[in-house]
Amino acid sequence: MSKANRFVGSPVERLEDLRLLRGRGRFVDDLTAEGVLNAVILRSPVAHGIIKGIDTSAALAIPGVVAVLTAEEIGRPVPTIPIRLFASKLTEPLEQPCIADRKVRYVGEPVVLVIAESQAIAEDACDAVVLDIETLPPVVTREAAEKGQSLLFDELGTNRCARFTAIKGDADDAFRNAAYRRRERFGVHRHTAVFMEGRGLLAEWFEEEGKLVVQGGAKVPFATRKALSKQMNLPEDKIEVHEADTGGGFGSRGEFYPEDFLIPFAARYVGKPIKWVEDRREHLACSNHSRETEVEAEIACDKNGMVLGLRGTAFVDSGAYVRTNGLINPRNVSQFMSGPYHVPNINIVTDFYLSNKGPVGTYRGPGRYETDYVRERLFDMAANDLGIDRVEFRRRNLVREDQMPYQLPQIVETKSGDELDSGNYEVTLDQCLAEFKWAEKVEKYDGKLIDGRYHGLGLHCFIEGGAAGPKENARLVLEKSGNVSVYVGSSQVGQGVVTVLTQIAADALEMPMDKIAIFHGSTTGTKEGFGSFHSRSTVMGGSAIVVAAASLQKLMREAAGRRFNCAPGEVTLEDGKAQGPGGKSLTFAELAEEDISIEESFFNHKHTWAYGTHATHIAVDPQTGQVEVLEYVAVEDVGRMVNPLTLGGQAVGAIVQGLGGTFLEHLIYDGEGQLLTGTFADYLLPTAGDFPRIRAIMTGNYPSPINPLGVKGAGEGGIIPVGGIMANAIASALRSFNVQPLELPLSPPRIWKLIDDARPAEAAE
Amino acid sequence: MPTSKHRAVFEVNGKAVDIEVESRTTLSDCLRHQLRLTGTHVGCEHGVCGACTIIIDGAAVRSCLTLAVQADGSQITTVEGISFDEGLTPLQTAFRKHHALQCGFCTPGMLMTAHALLTENPDVDEEGIRHVLSGNICRCTGYIPIIQAVLEARAAYKKPENA
Known part of the structure; x- marks a missing residue:
């Protein structure tokens, strides 16, 4: 870090607050466009069924209704939501179609999209659509999911959609010889992020340029663009995805949802800007759910309370489809059960099952809240059974500093490990x-x-x-004003990324914070971007800025050296000026007469x-x-x-x-x-x-x-x-x-x- | 189905408004989409979250549970009406200092509820603040900094003695 480290480490008041406190935020529903139309989605009222017919004639007859779209109008095969993390051939057939086609699998699944001149008219039209759905037995409980008498996907032949096995050492051997063992069954219920601002989108299609502009992207706008590019058969450079202010994320907002395709598709279909904002009922039924897990786990210790092993089986409910990052939850339940403790032998098998409920995704601390619950409960029980104080029990088993980096179990199916x-x-x-x-x-x-x-x-x-990898990008531009614009692939989800990254950039560039402007969450800012998830924006976005700042300063020294006729190494950058030998000096604004900008990546394949x-x-x-x-x-x-x-x-x-x-x-x-x-x-x-x-x-x-x-x-x-x-x-x-x-x-x-x-x-x- | 339109005449942040609204239009939708005062946010549309709180004739009210026609003849204050063009009010300053907002979506409703409360009772204690603000949901902060901010802002609402 720079020698003049002034801002990193300081409780700087947030830059975001000045707008947000005065009602000047720009959340997606605050945005509008000339001639904008409203979209409302008619969703499946049943959990499991075959669509026999959809009669939209009465809806289309309502004045002000512009279009009523079903899988028929959208065209088959209906595009599906790509799995962003741990995608495999196995789970590809379980991706969610962006609009229900022939079958519905959860209450809330989109069936019909209505476009109208106002939201109220679109809602009237939804009421006028007649759905004919023949119901199938719903899979709601674990028992029904495992039994598989009713299947979500007949062609799969089972409701089990994935398995993650965490292995370390030889658990069975450790348990065979252990002085103490205890087995318990634990349950964690379905709940989720529930951020305060509903999801929303404003999509505009520009016919002459063949370009799509989407506002309301969040978290991973580049991943959204990539998915849209494939679904809409558009080159990525013809799609812009921008964040508005985002009213909370917590892992759930910004992942690709059916509407992320439906609304842009409709904007191109009708040739008008289209806005859609979910209501709270839609949010609770349709945004990613999380956490529903049952674990049968066993702990083995020696008589002194040293943990010898953890083993068990877990069931995680996926809901009706495998969504973008849903596989993280069962993976984490398996991989991170040992937490901060040295556990030499581990065998945890987590199965991921489909059910006729809302599809799941990550929610803050995904899989970790669940697996920590299991481990710490077992630790208290074991300490109590062995007559060891629970603090002492934990102290004996914590990973020591001299054991770092400490290997966590391998996941068999993905052949991936991790280390503290x-x-x-x-x-x-x-x-x-x-x-x-x-x-x-x-x-x-x-x-x-x-x-x-x-x-x-x-x-x-x-x-x-x-700090999930693989990398993050930052592009720094020395502006004609002498200020620096920082474009970064990270996103704002309410966590104060602008303030934090401004602090980092100001220190890295040794400039005041008010000379730095952060631009984030847009596919136009950097060549690539990876976004904000897995607590990565400060580490990855921040480090990318540090790397790019060093490169920008190098370019500035070289530019000044050319003007001063001196070596770049003789140039100092301080107080908004480049100074060379013999009192030569240029302000940053003067230096910026020459274009000076750089985009750099910070690569990382480990975790913090x-x-x-x-x-x-x-x-x-x-x-x-x-x-x-x-x-x-x-x-x-x-x-x-x-x-x-x-x-x-x-x-x-x-x-x-x-x-x-x-x-x-x-x-x-x-x-x-x-x-x-x-x-x-x-x-x-x-x-x-x-x-x-x-x-x-x-x-x-x-x-x-x-x-x-x-x-x-x-x-x-x-x-x-x-x-x-x-x-x-x-x-x-x-x-x-x-x-x-x-x-x-x-x-x-x-x-x-x-x-x-x-x-x-x-x-x- | 389309409904008939009604004239509504009211005042928003000191400015006269004279508009036509559908019977079914909520006041929050009217403020946001007809009058383009987008500082008032809508979080649940069923009166629980409090994000849409505004002040009507001195009382903190859910604008999502109020029809626009009901506002006829009233004086309305929204977050825009308690904000300066430059800088922050003492209440807003306290929110910033205590990091009483993260995503900022619930914030206008929090500010309006707090403003109405402190205007009516600048001596309210912590328990009273918690009680009143429990009608506004925040998903980011855990409320503790919001309570601290409102406690600190009380001073600015106290009437000078001997006034």
């Missing part, structure tokens, strides 16, 4: 214990009945992966691993099953902090999302595959009164060795431990009942029932 990069995990454990005053609180509260409530403590060590420990104190009301979070402390080391303000915000926000997922949020389907939680009155999100006492302490003590900034991806870590820590804290609180919460969510009825079921046993003692 750096850090001292015990330091964050100890810091968390000290901040929380763990020893004191255990003594005072843990397992005690105080004022009618049972108090319990929980502790959870975790890792969070970041931020890590930390969370601790909590809860109280359970045995009368109602209600759990109150009295205190929550998170400590996480992120290698190096760029902006402590935004970083801490990510951590606290993620923890509250995790608490929502653990206690409140649940996408519930009935036996017919109907979503029962399609409004915010049914799908409950945390509100301001729910979880007031949370602290996050972020540190940057152990820089990552794999990038020039030393930073690690962060922003997902907060959510990962929440399910596990809460279940453990509840088990600890209710130890006098000897109950183990094994299923999420930890809703009041479920906790109350645990207590109630245990009561007769208690009375009998």
Whole structure:
């Protein structure tokens, strides 16, 4: 990093806020275009069925209706949504057609697209369409998915669509000889990101140029462009995908959805700009779901509590199709179960099954929230069974600094491994214990009945992966004003990428922040771009900027050297001026009379691993099953902090999302595959009164060795431990009942029932 | 089906508005799409998330649950109406300082709810702020910085003593 490091590490107030606080954001529904038409989608009302007929005549007769499109008008074969990560020949037939063709597989699947002069007219027209669908038996439960009497894809012959096997050492051998073993079955329920701004698109077709411009892209606009290029048979350079402001992402927004094809296709079809914005019911039924997992897992230890092995089988529900990044969830459940611990023998087989529910994708901490829940529950049970303190149990098993880089298990099917990069995990454990005053609180509260409530403590060590490769691009332009424009392949999903990347660029270029402008999330900014997922924008976008800044400074020195008749090495760049020998000087603006710009890539095939420990104190009301979070402390080391303000915000926000997922949020389907939680009155999100006492302490003590900034991806870590820590804290609180919460969510009825079921046993003692 | 149109006369951010709206047009859609005041956001259209909160005749109201025709004869304030051309108000400054927004989508509703609350009761305590703001959903921040920001902004709403 540059010698004049001023901004990286500072809690700089965000640049984004000045617009957003004054109602000047430009979210996709804020955009409009001359002659714009509105699109509304008629979606399948049944979970599984054969489309026998679609009568659109009454809809077409409504004044103001411009077009009514079905698979027929779009043309067969209907384009499908490409799988972005871990695509294979095996899963290709399970990709989602962008509009249902002959068969529907989940409630909410697009069947008819209506284009009209207003949204209201388009909605009227949807009501006038008559769908004739012959229903098939829906696959809703795990049992039905495994049994396979009803199949989503007949040609597949099964509902199982993928398997990920994580292998390390020889688990069976380790279990054979282990002094201690315990096996349990755990369940994590379906819930998801639910960002506040619904997805939306504004697509314009420019006939003369044969060009398509799409606003409302997010997260991975280059991947969206690539998919559209194939689906619409257009060269990539005839498609522009731009981000607007994005009202939250958390892994779900910006992946390719059916509408990402339907709306651009319709814009070309009718030759007019078309806007589509989903409503909340559509969002809850149709945006990527996540998390639905069952795991039967077993732990083996020696008598001293050293973990010898983890093995088990997992079931992850894919929903009706395999979407862009859905395969990440089962992969992560298998690969990352050992978390921050040294586990020498691992064998976890995760099967991914289709069902007639909404298709899944990643949600913040994908697979990790689930697998951490399983591991940390088993650790508390094992520590308890062996009579070892749960902190000591974890301490004994954490990966040590001298074991870095530490090999994680191999995934058999993808032949891919991973390794933890750096850090001292015990330091964050100890810091968390000290901040929380763990020893004191255990003594005072843990397992005690105080004022009618049972108090319990929980502790959870975790890792969070970041910095997915293969690369990221940054293009830097010295503008005629002497300022520098930075174009980067990263995207804004509400995480403050403009501020963070401006800080990095300002330090790298040794310029003030107000001389730098960041442009992101557009396919026009850089030749290539990879976007914002897997906590990668700070590491990958930031490092690309560092690499490009060095190259830009080299070009500036060379340009000045030519003008000064001196060697580039004799030129200094400081205070907006290039200075050479003998007092020669040019301002950056004067230097920019010559075009100076550069695009560079930062390549990376490894991952960063931020890590930390969370601790909590809860109280359970045995009368109602209600759990109150009295205190929550998170400590996480992120290698190096760029902006402590935004970083801490990510951590606290993620923890509250995790608490929502653990206690409140649940996408519930009935036996017919109907979503029962399609409004915010049914799908409950945390509100301001729910979880007031949370602290996050972020540190940057152990820089990552794999990038020039030393930073690690962060922003997902907060959510990962929440399910596990809460279940453990509840088990600890209710130890006098000897109950183990094994299923999420930890809703009041479920906790109350645990207590109630245990009561007769208690009375009998 | 198409519905009849109605005249609605009201004031938005101090400016007179005289427009024709369909019976079924919500006030949020009218503000956003007819009057192009896009600072007011729509997050659920069923009155739970609070992103569309505006102030009508001094009260914080869900504009997605209000029909545009109902606004006839009223005075409306939106986020644009509590913002300066340059710089930030004390409430907005506090939001920025405490990092009380990430994606910024819920923010206009949060600001309007907080503005109405602090205008009515600048001495409100933390519990009172949490209670009132629990009608606005934020998915990014976990609320803690929002509460801190509103607590800090109270000072700017207090009437000078002896006034």
